[in-house]
Amino acid sequence: MNRVVDMERKVTKFGNSLGITMTDALKQIGLSQGDSVQIDVNQTTGEIIIKKSTKxxxxxxxxxxxxxxxxxxxxxxxxxxxxxxxx
The missing domain is CATH 1.20.5 (Single alpha-helices involved in coiled-coils or other helix-helix interfaces)
Incomplete structure (x- = not known):
């Protein structure tokens, strides 16, 4: 299944942290609770890229x-x- 998931979410408070929910998108790349991810932040473009960790x-x-x-x-x-x- 190779489809782009276009979604808009609100930033929510989780304890003392901020976060977003995106369960469907995480499932699409084969992630589940406890998996490690690599996060790349591009301050210039305002993009955050989340990749399944291959450590x-x-x-x-x-x-x-x-x-x-x-x-x-x-x-x-x-x-x-x-x-x-x-x-």
Whole structure:
């Protein structure tokens, strides 16, 4: 099922926090209570992107900082790396 869910919600208070409900949208991407998500906030556009977390257990000796740096380098130099692969 690949459909875009267009919805408008009001921000609500949950205890000391603010939040919104969007059960149908979360179900569409396979999320349920207790799952972890990655949240990207773009202050320029006013957008919040919620993605299902794909976090994996890292092997001993590999830090999260290393993986974050590696991911950033791969993102930044993706075209260059693809060009080298295709030579």
């Amino acid at each position: 994996v257990v890292l092997p001993n000796g590999i830090s999260e900082d290393f993986m974050d740096t590696l991911s950033n380098v791969i993102d930044e130099y993706d075209q260059t790396l693809q060009g080298l692969k295709d030579r």
